[in-house]
Amino acid sequence: MSLMRQYKFEIGCLVALVLAFTMTQMGLNRFVFFAGFAVLQYAMIATAWNILGGYAGYINFGTAGFLGIGSYTAIALINYSDASIVEQIIAGGVVAGLLGLGIGYFTLRLKGVYFAIATLALAIVVETIVNNWDFVGGAAGVSILPARNPELLGVLVVHKKLGVFSNYKEFLFFLMAALTIMSVWIARTIEKGKLGRGLNAIKDNEEAAECMGVPTLKLKLITTTISGGLMGMAGAVFPSYLTFVDPPTAFNLEFAVNSLAMPMIGGTFTWLGPILGAVLLGTVQQVAIVTISSELNLLILGLLLVIFVIAAPHGFLGWFMKKNKR
Amino acid sequence: MKSILTNRVRVKLLGGVMAAALLLSAPISTNVQAADKKPIKIGFSMALTGALAGGGKQALEGMELWRADANAKGGLLGRKVEFVYYDDQTNAKNVPGIYSKLLDVDKVDLVVSGYGTNLIGPAMPIVIDRDILFMGLFGMDNNKKWKYDKYFQILPAGPKPAEGFSHNWFEALKELGGIKTIALLAADAEFARNLKEGALANAKKAGLEIVYNKNYPPKTPDFTPIVRAVNAKKPDAFYIASYPNGSAGLVRALAEVGTKAKAVGGGMVGLQFAGLMKGLGPNLNGILNYDFYVPEPTMELYPGAKDLIARYQAKVKAENLKTDELGYYLVPWAYAYLDVLGQTVNAVGSVDDHEALAAYMHKTEFTSVVGKVKFGEFGEWTESRTIVVQYQNIKNNDIDQFSRAGTRKIMFPTDIKTGDVKPYNDLR
């Protein structure tokens, strides 16, 4: 019983995973999976962003760069071999994680806006490289043909009648759910652990933290790596979902906006914030796109951002929790 | 094999008994009986904001004109036509969700594409998954990898669109004579890069020496360094595949810096738009570029296009629409891609039998506002029918001169030719 209490969160994760799986088996309206995929992807990106941005206070403005490099790693792998989607995700995570480590080293003396602008610059440099890298389609874009009936470890994953999932999009939805749950678990583990406390000290005052024995550089590097890696994983699923990727899509400004707006709307100080923000803002965006057939859906996003940051200065969770409020 | 099966079964069981029960009760029939006179809903995504919105809004007006015509004639199969469409914000990421909503929630009868290759791509797996007919608008080789038999699209570039697009331009070059070297430049964007690849193949086929082959970022503000770098290579011809911003910048830079190349242009997107033509004015003189429709007398070949454009222009004026004042570029084509679909539906007598619809499309030669349309195996046109025009006699920045014949004379194909190709500098 005490074991159950100790692993309450992990059990919750498992329940969520089973729930996501059950959803794919219920023959729900397929739109649920499309909208769900988009919201889950946002949730994962926002969670990954928040590990660095919320806990350590380092604003990453180059989310698109990490996502894009994840996407393009997957594309390179598809073009180079017939790697399965799981391998693509791992590779995307590793490459983006290395990029995170690199940017961490490179910008270790940068703080605040300088760090933010440096990450933005990095995203633009990566995009330019991809534009000129014809093996992955370059600026012309690339069309991906997902395997029709993929198998994983001998299990037929997608097949109309015989597969675990009857449809590829349901499989991707489940995959995205699993990745998101994993990210949330990682974020929460960091938050509740020594790393999270160290990052918090860095956010509050980096020099004081360093003088209090917090190895700030090491913690920052670990964090940029994890955060970048998770973003890369979220990006690696993208080519299979879109089947056509070009740099303006993979490096869209929208990612930078959402990845910082969502945690902020939810609340940056805890793992629940980004999820809440992603669900709120992501759902509104998804719904607005498919209900308003004009430019007004962009207006809604704009108004929502302005109203939210004004009305809930500490995020949605800030309304409910006094903790960490200044 | 046995272990795979048991494994699978086990996982399936994990999914729960509930799943099976729900599968049975899931909505199976999305079909609407033709007899009940419910309107036919055509669904699509369209770029109404973002980089491609200019084209998207113009296309949408063209489509609305078709809908008005179709409904005036009693609709399709005696049912009124309705549109269900959403703004994809020129962001491919929004496209899968939109098509899923159209098909699963709005339960539209037919789907057609938005405007442009990268916004058609993400819709492909969804329509293929459901095995339904899909009409594309200005997609470049979207079906190359899928090889889907129910995809058809309107872009008059022939079976190999990338090469077909510039094929005629290289034909027009021959008239100039003495072209031995060529420079190639493309915007770092999907359509432009594909055009340049095609042009490269055509240039090699024509035995031209490639002296310059580079790309530029779409947001480049100043093109004079590029034009000078090209001039330094002394090319006889300069093929440009550009997007609106670059097209305008290059036309200006060419006018300012000058060039000795005899032929300049080719795949410059945006010069067909009223806003740019008006803004560039006399700077355009001498540019040799692709086009789809120009107000030249020989374009009678496209029956009804002239009237259609006149109607569009009147509508823009009357309703004070904030779209392209002239509408030459997209209106006839947006009209045609629905017209072809409508003709097919009426001929087959069904909106549900996608096999029959696709079969009819494959075998038929259509006649629409853009003339004869015949689809090849994977839905591209069987022949390339881009026209090559040369800008000339442009005196000022007055918009009306572009709706008269003579400012964009047709150089190719020869059967509709209205002028002779002249070296760029002769028209400056």
Next chain:
Amino acid sequence: MIAELFVNALISGLLLGGFYAAISIGLSISFGLLDTVNIAHPTFLVLGAFLAYILNSEAGMDPLLAGVLMTPLFFLLGLFIYSVYYQFFEKTSAEALRGLAFFFGILFITEVVMIMAFGVDHRMVSAPYANGSLGGSILGMELSVPYRMLSVFVVASIMTLGLHLFFSRTFFGRASRAVHQDMLALSLMGVDPIRVKRIAFAIALATCGVGGALMIIMIPIEPAVGRLYIGNVFAIVVLGGLGSISGTLIAAVLLGVAESVVSTFLGPSWSPAVSFGILLGVLALKPSGMFGVGDTR
């Protein structure tokens, strides 16, 4: 030949730098001096450009004159936006991050307003002084300077140097620079720092009048084009060093020249990587930009 290309590239780069300075100078004030992360700045420039277009095409007004006439309008808009910003963010000392999201919202709203008012098509103007080019042969090199770029450069120079002098020589200018460092000292001097900030922000936004006019003389515009310049303008301001207006000017010219030279010799496709590579390199060596005051917030 190579020398000729190089000299031409340098001249083009210098002129382009003038344009970059004109579109960055406002941000250099609002972001560099006042710490407001006004990511909507390029979008306001586009708004200025559209208004210049309308005045030009409907009333036949010269775009630059239109830009000058719009300046008070943008000044008032700046006062209004800063008042809102101050009320909800600065006063509650909210993190810069929230301000960033706020300005993102403003960006989208402004874009939609422009779409509804002006449509989505590309628009250009042609000014009589922006046609043809000044050409000549110097030391056996054929040099050509487009009047379009030259006029943009001249106006941009007057505007940016004027602002530079204003902020370095006048009492108000020095006060604005001081709010950046020491609010308390200002209050002790009897200056209301909030008022100083509000006016400085309004001046920053006022540059969108003439800046917008220069933009439409330089490039064709559509409502979303501002997004493309976010990276550039922030890169220039940060590269120059926050709080240093002269640094912004130098950074703008540096990036202009780098882009121009790379376009000429290496291929235009690589110019963003080179520009932003320079930024990353400078930040790695000197975390506060080229002429930063040393405070690496």
Next chain:
Amino acid sequence: MSEVLLNIENVTKTFGGFTALSKVSAAVKKGERFGLIGPNGSGKTTLINCISGMLQNNGGSIIFDGKDLKGLQPHQRTKRGIARTFQIPRPFHSMTVIQNLQIPLEFVSSSGTSQKNISEEAMSILEVMSMEDKAHHETSGLTQIELRKLELARAIAVKPKLLVSDEAMAGLTGNEVDEVLEILVKLNEDGMTIIMIEHIMRAVMQFSHRIICLDAGQKIADGLPEVIVKDPAVERAYLGV
């Protein structure tokens, strides 16, 4: 009281062309109460930044506990037993008072022990500071003296061999100064070596066994408090004659 704990030898620090410290030498003995004085801009803070590792000195060496500190990051120096406070208190403002102490405890002195253990230790340090009633308060509500004491408490939580106190009494009332002095004396009696940088002469004279005075980056005096106070060079430096 004879063994040298911290040996500063010819330490030089330049910023661009400006020399902030020029060949400063000093030896702090184990258990010593060491005063560091000098007018504003004399290089006091630069020197302790070089000791704590926030700045790396260009020349000379700093030997602590027999080992050269060259190239070590601040947190590594903290682990070796050097703790410091900041002139302007820098609390972790999103944390409560006790959480502020848990950071150094967790990362340095009690690393690897349980959370329960750590919070008990944190509490005992707060008791020394007589701040136990503020343990779960947020730092934003603290008074000036409480902030100063928190700054000290956090440094003590490192369990340092050497505590560098940078103007821990600035802005405090007379009684409060005495309160802080009392704490420092007690810590010293328990075996902690303390370097005190202070503007309040009364405090530094009363507290220190030995004092050095810096002026314009150079050491101008080194000796017993009663000698220093009469030193003409020190007088000149302070009066600016």
